[in-house]
Amino acid sequence: MNSAGIYIHIPFCQYICNYCDYFTTEKKAGNIPHFVIMLLREIELTAGNFDHHDWRIDSIYLGGGSPALLLPKDLEIILNKLRGHFPFSQFPEITLEINPGENSFADLKLFKEMGINRLSIGFQSLNPKFLNILTRTHNPDDCIALYENAREAGIENISIDMLYNIPGQSVTQWLNDLKTVVEMQPDHIAMYSLTAEKGTPFYTDIQNGDLSLPDAAIEGKMYKQGSQYLRDCRFTQYEVSHFAKPGKECRHNLHYWKRDPNLAFGPSAHGFDGEKRYWNVASLEKYGEILSQNNLPIQNTEILSAENIVNEIVMNGLRTNLGVPTSCFDNIDDISIQKWESYLEIENGSLLLKPEYFHLADEITADLMVG
Ligand code: SF4
Structure with a gap:
């Protein structure tokens, strides 16, 4: 029996953040109902061709975008459609995935009732100045309120996403944010370095000199001290950016890293059937057009060579x-391997990177690549 995941990309946001x-x-009135109809059609068409009866789907990830902006009844219809077909x-x-300031307590209770048992909350920062730089529309109080409401609604598994390397942010400010998050006792924390991606307004601001990222040494300190702090607080660092309380590792992420099958729905979503990778068109219009002709919105597929696998x-693994x-x-x-020997260890027949060197994962991986 192969365990597998399902990813659903719901692309709507209240406002598009600069980075x-x-x-x-x-999100515009009117475009969500049509999207939901097309998504249900995509699920049905995929199910019609589904022949992996040795799979057991044990994770669904509703990502985006801000998927919690859909009406709870629409999310429930989507989940029930999946349950009926796979x-x-x-x-x-x-x-x-859910953003502070966007959902009521009543929504959270409905999410819980329909079977959603894990929230990934995008705090990003608990400092109003940095939230403003990130053009986020929520404030720190919204973060706390959402977290407390989610717990009260009975959601037992909560992950918090945090960003570091924000323009003007010091190592101390970053560590203070992390400390506040840890005190809230989430089950899982993901910490990511803010990067300026080409094509975003944030990238333009960096290029024009209107904003500047902290220098690489500060970014490195933020990563190392932040990771060490979370490990000291008894979070297991099970991936470069992911930290979990025992047994609370994200099953869905583990599927990606273990190369388990993963069905994907929604525009731009990427899937893997155990052999072939595929990805959907990254356009809401094309997605709707293709599905309205009863075709799958797959833009392309790729079968990896033995070397790439x-x-x-x-x-x-690293x-x-x-x-x-x-x-x-x-x-x-x-x-x-010899070059990096002191950074690596062998445990139960696997070669592992010691957690204190996770920041070197890309460099070491590049050295160990074949071909
Ligand atoms: S960062 Fe999150 S909330 Fe902001 S635009 Fe992107 S997906 Fe939406």
């Missing part, structure tokens, strides 16, 4: 505490 390079679009495990993890296993299975060792250049 965001995901496929998103501003083989699920008994207790799937169902995650909803090994490279993916090395990359995912970014996580899963490590690289010994079965791959024949394919890895021994000299490269």
Whole structure:
């Protein structure tokens, strides 16, 4: 039996943040109902061709975008459609991404009732000045209110997303934010370095000199001290940017890193059927047009070469505490392993990067790549 995940990309946001390079679009009255109809059609068409009966879906991730902007009844229809068409495990993890200030307590109770059992909340910062730089529309009080309401509504598994490396942010300010988050006792924390992605207004501001990112040494300190702090607070660092209380690792993320199958729905969503990767068109109009002709909105597919598969296993293994299975060792250049020997360890037959060196994961992976 293969465990598998489902990702649904819901691209609507109240407002597009200046640094965001995901496929998103501003929520407008009228475009959501049509999107939901098309998404349900995509699920039905995919189910019609589905022949992986040895799969058990044990995670659904509703991402975006801001998927919690959909009406709760629409989210419930989508979840029920999935339940009716695919083989699920008994207790799937169902995650909803949600932003502070956008949902009522009544919404949260409905999310819980429809089976959503994990929230990924985008705090990003608890400092009003930095939220303003990020053009986020919420304030720190909205973060606290959403977290408390979610707990009161009975959501037992909560992850908080935080950003560091924000223009003007000091290491102390970053660590203070993390400390406040830890005191709230979430089950999971993801911390990401803010980057200026080409094509975003934030990138233009950086290019024009209107804003500047902290220098690389400060960014490095933020990462190292932040990670160490979370590990000291008994969070397991199970990936470069992800920290979990025991047993609260995100099952859906683990599917990606273990290269498990993952069905994907919605514009720009990326899936993997165990052999082939595929991705949908990144356009709401094209997505709707293609589906209205009863075709799947897949833009392209890729079958990885044997060499690329090994490279993916090395990359995912070294970014996580899963490590690289010994079965791959024949394919890895021994000299490269020797070069990084003191940063690596072998445990239960897998090659692992010691957590204190996770910040070097990209560099070491590049050295161990084959081909
Ligand atoms: S809320 Fe999230 S997905 Fe939406 S624009 Fe902002 S960063 Fe992007």
